[in-house]
Amino acid sequence: MSSAVQRISAVVAAIPPGQVRSYAQVALAAGLPGRARQVARVLAGSNGSLPWHRVLRADGRIAFAAGSAQATEQAQRLRAEGVQVTAGRVSKAQRPAAWFDQLLWGSDHPGPV
DNA sequence: CATATGACGTGGG
């Protein structure tokens, strides 16, 4: 049987470049609903072989403290993939939830105006 | 076994 760590790792590894997911989404996809914190710990313990920079908080904010080396690093990596990051947060259209919204309403819905 | 901690999340003021 695969351990939780392995499943979480697999899910994170499967996130396409230029896209992001929230800790909660990863946990859910890994079959561990509610274990967002465990996802964070797995990433912290990962050696760097995983695209950890594609995992953000549910609100689209980078989980590290603003200004920290880690936060800067993550923002830079995301921009390198075409993800717009402003003030430690991913632009609305690219946020984790947007992925789900589009699935529900499609790409042609009114949107906030 | 009781507390404290954190790369979290949601709801309410």
Add this chain to the structure above:
DNA sequence: CCCCACGCCATAT
């Protein structure tokens, strides 16, 4: 947008 409280879970002390 800011701040706070509470829930949740694996580890650490």
